[in-house]
Amino acid sequence: MRLLSLMMEELDYKKLYEAYSPNGRNPAVPPKILFKILIYAYMNDIWSSRKIELACKRDVNFMWLLEGFKAPDHNNIVRFRTGRLELILDDLFNQFIIKLYENNE
Numbered sequence: 001m002r003l004l005s006l007m008m009e010e011l012d013y014k015k016l017y018e019a020y021s022p023n024g025r026n027p028a029v030p031p032k033i034l035f036k037i038l039i040y041a042y043m044n045d046i047w048s049s050r051k052i053e054l055a056c057k058r059d060v061n062f063m064w065l066l067e068g069f070k071a072p073d074h075n076n077i078v079r080f081r082t083g084r085l086e087l088i089l090d091d092l093f094n095q096f097i098i099k100l101y102e103n104n105e
Helices: 002-009 014-018 031-043 049-058 060-065 074-081 083-102
Strands: none
Touching: 002 031, 002 083, 014 031, 014 083, 031 049, 031 060, 031 074, 031 083, 049 060, 049 074, 074 083
16 A cells, blocks of 8 residues: 555646646645545445545545545545546556556556
């Protein structure tokens, strides 16, 4: 899990942050951390946004990835991975796969 976090720190999140309006309020959980949560959930075969929310509240590994931020609710998770962010998330997934390949993982 820590290796995952370190590898994900090396990704380019510029497009992800550009998708958020600078005039609106700041998200409760930074997008980069939400992406880490999603990846870790998928790696642990957790697909439901409600189950991801529960894991963020009960699993110490998810709590560590949250870096002290409050667990996102399932609605925030759904909004994050759908809509206008969908294409950006594909780019991040591809970057992550390339990073795994480069590290022989």
